[in-house]
Amino acid sequence: MKVLIVEDDQAIRELLAESLKKWNFEVAALKSFENVLEDFLHEQPAIILLDINLPLFDGFYWCNKIREVSQVPIIFISSRESHMDMIMAMNMGGDDFIQKPFDTEVLIAKIRALLRRSYSYTETQTNVLEHQGVILNLNDLKVYYEEKKIELTKTEFVILHLLMKNAGSIVSRNKIMRTLWKHEQFIDNNTLSVNITRLRKKLSQLGIENFITTKKGEGYFIK
Missing domain, CATH: 3.40.50.2300 (Response regulator)
Known part of the structure; x- marks a missing residue:
């Protein structure tokens, strides 16, 4: 131990x-x-x-x-x-x-x-994910960064959780939507784009820039 x-x-x-x-x-x-x-x-x-x-x-x-x-x-x-x-x-x-x-x-x-x-x-073991100083609390749907925090919607949380779990790998839009459906968050392609934009804005409010990268025609990833 x-x-x-x-x-x-x-x-x-x-x-x-x-x-x-x-x-x-x-x-x-x-x-x-x-x-x-x-x-x-x-x-x-x-x-x-x-x-x-x-x-x-x-x-x-x-x-x-x-x-x-x-x-x-x-x-x-x-x-x-x-x-x-x-x-x-x-x-x-x-x-x-x-x-x-x-x-x-x-x-x-x-x-x-x-x-x-x-x-x-x-x-x-903690109920959090951490990557590059960005901390996602799995209990309260909040993101913490440099002594600041912001609350996510359930959809935003599922998206960020999936991307952070797969940091370094591209996650397809289809995989994100399938994961959301499992959590009873039923969205289409347009709604996914809107939620990604909102999530990026919330991260930006914490001072987290360019955390989620778009890979055109493939999906999204966190470096």
């Missing part, structure tokens, strides 16, 4: 990584904290160790962002001692809180216990 370490103190980060590897955990330790959500989506960890005091945005912020797309277990690790910080960590979606300095054996025990009582690794 993979553990994602989000800790800006190099000494603590290396200590955590070394201890986890001894217990046969796979480790991903972030050294840059500009887009923790995107890194999380890329790494797909089974559990996260999250510091509160981070550059740019704090751990509370990133916990809230991750909770928008996943229920992956999160343990806060912090030197903060106030009860309010602990309460806030739990209210923001954290599953546990451990203070620095900490005993690594106690932390490992907490990780193992949390994994046991949470859910299996296969269930921790």
Whole structure:
């Protein structure tokens, strides 16, 4: 199982990584904290160790962002001692809180216990698709990009979901329409063109340009 370490103190980060590897955990330790959500989506960890005091945005912020797309277990690790910080960590979606300095054996025990009582690794997978920083939430029909979001219609969502699942490949107009019919979205060629145009406009509102490419006579694709 993979553990994602989000800790800006190099000494603590290396200590955590070394201890986890001894217990046969796979480790991903972030050294840059500009887009923790995107890194999380890329790494797909089974559990996260999250510091509160981070550059740019704090751990509370990133916990809230991750909770928008996943229920992956999160343990806060912090030197903060106030009860309010602990309460806030739990209210923001954290599953546990451990203070620095900490005993690594106690932390490992907490990780193992949390994994046991949470859910299996296969269930921790996120209900999102991510490509080039564009995040499609499969639960709420919303697209997220650089801290902005926009809601899609059911038809727009099905189209974008299909194209992102097949990123790098051309998806024919017929395949898109057949997929929409399966979702009881009955549209013709003209209506499909209108929905593609609307989808592109919504993506443009988020600052996403030229995400969907038209291949004349064949269909659409995302590079």
